[in-house]
Amino acid sequence: MEKLLPRFLEYVTIDTQSDPYSKTTPSTEKQWDLAKKLVLELHQIGMQEVSIDENAYIMATLPSNTDKKVPIIGFISHFDTSPDFTAKNVKPQVVKNYDGKDIMLNKGKNIVLSPDYFEDLHQYKGQTLITTDGTTLLGADDKAGIAEIITAMEYLVQHPEIKHGEIRIAFTPDEEIGRGAHKFDVKKFGAAWAYTMDGSQMGELEFENFNAASAKIQIEGKSVHPGYAKNKMVNAIGIANEFLGLLPSREVPECTTDREGFFHVHRIKGEIEKAEIELIIRDHDEGHFEARKQLLQDITEKLQKKYGDYITLRIEDQYRNMHEKIVPVFHIVEIAQEAMESVGVEPIVKPIRGGTDGSQLSFMGLPCPNIFAGGHNFHGKYEYIPLESMQKAVEVIVKICELTAVQIK
Numbered sequence: 464m465e466k467l468l469p470r471f472l473e474y475v476t477i478d479t480q481s482d483p484y485s486k487t488t489p490s491t492e493k494q495w496d497l498a499k500k501l502v503l504e505l506h507q508i509g510m511q512e513v514s515i516d517e518n519a520y521i522m523a524t525l526p527s528n529t530d531k532k533v534p535i536i537g538f539i540s541h542f543d544t545s546p547d548f549t550a551k552n553v554k555p556q557v558v559k560n561y562d563g564k565d566i567m568l569n570k571g572k573n574i575v576l577s578p579d580y581f582e583d584l585h586q587y588k589g590q591t592l593i594t595t596d597g598t599t600l601l602g603a604d605d606k607a608g609i610a611e612i613i614t615a616m617e618y619l620v621q622h623p624e625i626k627h628g629e630i631r632i633a634f635t636p637d638e639e640i641g642r643g644a645h646k647f648d649v650k651k652f653g654a655a656w657a658y659t660m661d662g663s664q665m666g667e668l669e670f671e672n673f674n675a676a677s678a679k680i681q682i683e684g685k686s687v688h689p690g691y692a693k694n695k696m697v698n699a700i701g702i703a704n705e706f707l708g709l710l711p712s713r714e715v716p717e718c719t720t721d722r723e724g725f726f727h728v729h730r731i732k733g734e735i736e737k738a739e740i741e742l743i744i745r746d747h748d749e750g751h752f753e754a755r756k757q758l759l760q761d762i763t764e765k766l767q768k769k770y771g772d773y774i775t776l777r778i779e780d781q782y783r784n785m786h787e788k789i790v791p792v793f794h795i796v797e798i799a800q801e802a803m804e805s806v807g808v809e810p811i812v813k814p815i816r817g818g819t820d821g822s823q824l825s826f827m828g829l830p831c832p833n834i835f836a837g838g839h840n841f842h843g844k845y846e847y848i849p850l851e852s853m854q855k856a857v858e859v860i861v862k863i864c865e866l867t868a869v870q871i872k
Contacts, residue, residue, distance in 0.1 A: 464614065464618075464854055464857065466614060466617070467610055467611070467614045467850070467853055467854060467857065468557075468591075468593075468850055468853075470610045470613065470614065471593070471603075471606060471607060471610040471853065472555050472557075472593070474497060474542075474602070474606040474609060474610060475553050475555050475601055475602040475603070475606050476553050476554075476555070477493075477496050477497045477500070478493050478496075478544075478550050478551050478552075478553070479491070479493060479494045479496070479497050479542050479543050479544050479550065479602070479606075480493070480543065480544050480545070480546055480549075480550040480551075481494065481543035481544070481545075481546055481636065481637045481638075481639050481640045482546060482640070483546055483640040483641075488518040488519070488636065488637060488642065488645070488646055489518065489519045489543065489636035489637055490543075490636070490637050490640060490642070491543075494519055494542060494543055494636045494637075495519055497542050497606075498515060498519045498521060498542060498634070498636070499515070501521055501542065501609065501613075501634055502515050502521060504613060505521070505523045505613070505616075505632075508613065508616060508617040508620060509617075509620040510523040510524065510525060510616060510620075510632075511523070511524045511525070511526055512524040516646075516648075518636065518646045519636045520633065520634075520635055520636070520646060520647060520648070521633060521634040521635075522631065522632070522633045522648075522651065522652060523616075523631070523632050523633075524629060524630070524631055524632075525616050525619060525620065525627070525629070525630040525631075525632070526629055527627065527628045527629040528623055528626060528627060529626040529627065529628060529868050531626075531628070531868060533627070533628025533629070533867060533868045534628060534654075534655040534656070534867065535628060535629045535630075535631055535653055535654045535655055536628065536630060536631070536654055536655060536656055536657060536658075536863070536864070536867055537630070537631040537632060537633065537652060537654035537656070537657030537658070537829075538612045538615075538630070538631075538632050538633075538657060538658055538659075538660060538860060539632070539633045539634070539635065539657050539658070539659045539660070539661075539820055539821070539824070539831065540605045540606075540608030540609045540611075540612055540634055540635075540659065540660050540661060540836070541605045541608075541634065541635045541636065541637075541638030541639070541643050541661065541820060542605070542606065542609060542634050542635070542636065543636050543637050543638060543639050543640075543643075544600060544602045544604065544606075544639060545600065545604065545639040545841070545842040546639065546640065547600075547842040547843070548599070548600045548842055548843050548844065549598070549599050549600070550599055550600055550602060551599065552598075552599065553595070553599045553600070553601065553602060554595075554596040554598075554599070555593050555594070555595065555596075555601060556568070556593070556594045556595070556596055557591065557592075557593055558591065558592040558593075558594060559591050560589055560590075560591070561584075561587055561588055561589065561590055561591070561592050562588065563578065563584070563585065563588035564578070565577045565578070565579075566584075566592070566594060568594055568595060568596055568597030568844070568845075569596055569597030569598060572597055572598070574597030574598075574844060576594060576845050576847065581839070581840060581845060583664065583839055584847075587849045587851075590849045590850065590851045591849065591850040591851065592847050592848070592849055592850070593847060593848050593849075593850065594846075594847040595844050595845070595846055595847070597844050598844065599844065600841070600842055600843055600844065600846050601838070601846035601847065601848065602846075603836065603837070603838030603841070603846060603847075603848040604639075604661070604836070604838055604841040604842065604846070605638065605660070605661045605836060607660075607836040607837055607838055607848055607853055607856070608659070608660035608661050608836040608856075609634055609660075610853065611660055611836060611837075611853055611856040611857050611860060612632050612634075612660055612860060613632075614857045615857045615860035615861050615864075616630070616632060618857065618861055619861060619864060625861065625864070625865055626865065626868050626869075627864040627865060627867070627868045628864075628867060628868050630864055631652055631653060631654045631657070633647070633652060633657075635647060635820055638661075638819070638820050641675075641781050641782065641818070643819075643820040643823070644820045644823035644824050644827065645823075647820070647823075647824060647827070649824065649827045649828050649829045652829065654829060656792060656795045656829065656830040656831065657821070657824070657829055657830075657831045658795075658799065658821075658831065658832055658833070658834050658860075658863065659819045659820055659821040659824075659831055659832075659833045659834070660833075660834050660835075660836050660856060660860070661819045661820070661821070661833055661834075661836055662815075662833050662834055662835035662836055663835060663836070663837075663838060663839060663841070664811070664835060664837065664838075664839060664852065665808060665835050665837055665849075665851075665852040665855055665856070666803065666808050666809050666810055666811040666835060667811050667813065667833070667834070667835035668796065668799055668800060668803065668810045668811065668812050668832065668833070668834060668835070669812070669813060669814060669815040669832060669833040669834075670785060670786060670789040670790075670796050670812075670832040670833070671722075671747060671784055671785065671786040671814035671815065672747070672782070672784055672785055672786075672814065672815040672817065672818050672819065672821075672822045672833075673724070673745040673746060673747055673782075673784065673815070673816065673817065673818060674745070674746055674747065674748075674749055674752040674782070674783050674784050675743065675744065675745055675780070675781040675782050675783075675818055676743070676744045676752075676756060676778055676779060676780045676781055677741070677742070677743050677744070677778070677779050677781055678740075678741070678742050678743070678744060678756075678759055678776065678777065678778045678779075679739065679740070679741050679776075679777045680703070680706060680739070680740040680742075680759075680763065680774065680775070680776050681737075681738075681739050681774070681775045681777075682699040682702045682703055682706075682733070682737065682738040682739070682740075682773055682774050683697075683699060683736065683737060683773045683774075684696075684697040684698055684699030684700075684702070684734075684735050684736045684737060684738070684773065685697040685735075685736065686735040686736045696735070697770065697771075697773060698735050699733055699734070699735060699736060699737050699738035699773070700733045700734065700735060700738050702738065702766060702770060702773065702774065703731065703733055703738040703739075703740055705766065706740065706762055706763075706766060706774075707728065707731075707740065709762045709765070710726050710728075710758075710762070711726070714726055715727060720816075721813075721814070721816075722747040722748070722814055724744075724745050724746025724747065724748070724751055724752065724755060725744075725745055725746075726742055726743075726744060726755065727742055727743045727745070728740060728741070728742040729741060729742060729743065743781075744756060744759075744778075745816075747784055747814055749783075749784065756778055759776060759778065760776060760778075763775075763776040781818070782818045782822045782823050782826075783822065783826060784822070785821060785822045785825035785826070785830075785831070785832075788825035788826060788830055789825060789830055789832055792830050795830060795832060796812075796832050798863055798866050798867060798870065799832060799834060799859070799863060800812070801866060802859050802862035802863045802866055803859055803862075805862055805866075806855060806858040806859060806862055807855075808855050808858075808859065811835075815833060819831075819833050821833050834856070834859060835852070835856060836848075836853070836856055837849060837852030837853045837855070837856055838852075
């Protein structure tokens with residue numbers, strides 16, 4: 464466990480931000496910097512069959528140390544970080560014995576991490592927190608998961624008295640832009656099931672996630688001198704604004720929770736002759752999800768009737784709710800629950816308000832619930848993670864390996 468913190472701190476200082484507009488895999492060349500380091504480290508801790516392919520997907524094996532026939536299981540995390548906020552020159556700060564008060568992240572810029580706003584901080588009084596310096600994200604999503612998996616594997620190598628079956632691990636690029644599983648070789652991985660270590664606070668255990676799609680609305684306009692524009696000008700900006708006004712105003716991320724779905728407009732640009740809207744659609748319920756996509760189609764057709772064929776809509780499905788693939792093999796969730804309870808962690812079973820590699824992998828034949836990595840406030844300057852939560856994640860991984868060897872017949 465003593466290597467867990469320095470391992471994590473080293474990982475987060477390596478910029479691995481992904482790029483949704485890139486067509487390559489990985490989407491950014493800099494992701495290779497950490498990927499190559501991880502391959503060397505896996506060799507160093509004694510993992511076998513360590514490989515990295517042309518797309519930077521890393522896999523490795525911890526061989527079974529029991530004569531009992533045990534299913535091969537896996538653990539997966541991603542090494543890219545979100546494009547939502549800068550990840551260049553990450554300078555993590557370690558706050559020991561947190562006193563429960565405001566944390567000054569950056570005195571010069573007066574950036575404060577406060578429990579008055581982020582109430583979860585209250586539960587970590589007395590613990591060691593790793594924070595940003597207020598100018599970048601931290602990257603605990605999901606470099607914490609990688610550090611935890613490697614530390615757990617190292618522990619099992621050093622403690623052969625803990626009996627386990629064959630364990631497979633994988634680290635992937637581009638999860639943050641929805642492509643983490645796109646080139647994942649499930650057959651090569653060879654596990655009966657796996658767990659992504661990509662959740663938030665300690666105890667989270669998730670086997671439901673959003674159904675997800677992206678949408679792009681393109682609007683063509685006609686620019687005419689405004690003094691002579693009557694019945695001639697077609698203002699693409701105005702039509703874009705009208706389109707947005709027809710979306711349900713309260714069905715947005717900042718107004719929804721639990722299993723409530725939403726539309727999220729994340730990019731808009733325009734001028735009179737051309738405007739473009741990009742948004743994402745999310746809903747746990749498949750029927751509601753399809754209805755959301757139909758609403759976009761209905762709005763498009765309504766505005767086409769009003770303005771003509773100046774508007775086009777393109778919708779692309781991204782991933783689906785893994786629930787239907789997990790329920791038939793629910794014992795894999797029960798093993799994770801028991802592992803948490805046996806190391807003193809209370810399971811928090813809830814739906815993911817997002818997606819993980821596991822949601823796509825489950826539909827590719829690899830059932831893959833999601834387990835906490837321990838962090839909070841991902842994708843921004845207020846991101847932090849308690850060291851104690853990371854330590855518990857390591858213990859959970861080790862216990863899952865042990866329980867699988869004991870329980871599965």
